[in-house]
Amino acid sequence: MSWTDERVELLKKLWGEGQSASQIAKELGGVTRNAVIGKVHRLGLSNRSSGGAKADAKPKAEAKPKAPPKPKAPPKPKAAEQQPKPDLKTEPAVAPKTGNSLRKAIIPAGQPLPPQPSANEISPEALAKVNEVEKTAKKLGLMELTERTCKWPVGDPATPDFWFCGLPVQAGKPYCEAHVGVAFQPMSARRDRKR
Template sequence: MSWTDERVELLKKLWNQGLSASQIASELAGGITRNAVIGKVHRLGLSGRAKSPAPQQARPRKPATRAPSHPMTHTAPAPSPVARGNLAVMPKATPIVAPLVELAPAPVAEVVIPMSERVTIMELRDTMCRWPHGDPTSEDFRFCGAKSPPGAPYCPFHAQIAYQPSLDRRRSAAKFAAS
């Protein structure tokens, strides 16, 4: 492949006509690739080229829709304005807020675990509650040791504390923050 003077002149002519590098490479043939055409165009400094007169059609715009600012807020449909045209006054929509429903907390049974049931890690078995009591670095540290259901790590009382539904956790966190 070599760039003869005739090929360079044909390249300039085709480039100014607006042909693509691929089209020019197929016209020139003789082992000249698209990338070779692009490289030669840059080396010759042929940046200005005729553009094809392909008019771009404007896409129609979609009407803008606004989402409500809060998922529980709904806007009442506004009545149609009395006046027409650009002087029409549109009444403001008033938000309707749904009231929050407060659920009653489930009663929690208090269970007092006697000190005799608390066990060390060496005494802990598969059917015993693994709820920790105290500071793990102290000698008085123990586990609950009450009977737990098969496959469960905690007794029913400690399971209620450990596995709270997310709504209950938020409610108790809000009560804690309020006090």
Template sequence: MNEAGAWTEERVELLKKLWSDGLSASQIAAELGSVTRNAVIGKVHRLGLSGRAKSAAQPAAPRSNAPRKAPARSPSHPMAGAASAPTRGAHALAPDFAVEVESAVEASPLPSEDVVIPFSERVTIMDLREYMCRWPMGDPTTPEFRFCGARSQTGLPYCSHHARIAYQPAADRRRDRSKARA
């Protein structure tokens, strides 16, 4: 630090007083002159000055324990409510997936063994196409490594069997983890 901004005994005492009075580092730097806000912060940390009074500009307001009410929002898209209106722009070709509601009665258990896919139907990375299942099969370090290659579901990289394995509902994953711990 240069001579004008040197930390003399008097400047350190003034810094301690201003800090305990609750002034900000910027205000202290302006008061001391020829010293930056960052230099003040660094000196405060080196001196170990942590506790300080609240500044008069920022009075501590008592917090109420009442829950906050969420602010009402307008729709984020002006055409969100108009289902019959034509879709325009980048969303025109976006797939419109229907939300599927699964019931506990309809849920079928996952098969414990993998579906047997003949080796002749499996594909290499060079033969893999956009509509093919990308589920890896085998050890990637061996020449026999292949991908499933079955027809993938629209919008997903996997066939229906491998999609059930890859995309499990969160509740099922939690249940499986609790069984493993027991």
């Protein structure tokens, strides 16, 4: 089927009257709805103007009903409404202190440091071993860590002199032998500490 001048004029007239592409295809005969839509767009008639000239837009009247819109998910409650924020001053992260370096979980900048355990909670032998190991540590950055390197943090993460131990790990643990001795204490030592 070819678009003759008469068929194009009839298309413009019917489109301007607000008929759907399906109705126009039936009226013209020998064309599909998609062919009508394509011709309408090539002619620049997509705004439903009357008489072929672009004028005021008329409401669309489609013969084929459109699919209903997808239901929107109910809005999720804000995080603040779900649960109260913990007070970092009353619930600090606790980490062991070894030697002169501070061990702690990452705490947002400007927050107070958590209370540190006293030196008598960790055996003097373990502390001495950690101090010696940290002198020979590889001092790796976060992106340099692998599954075979000790991930014990040393220093304040908010400062440029923060690093990870980096020595070979003990089998099945994330830390080297010295840091395992500090991080994983026997149950009896932990019970004695609470008394």
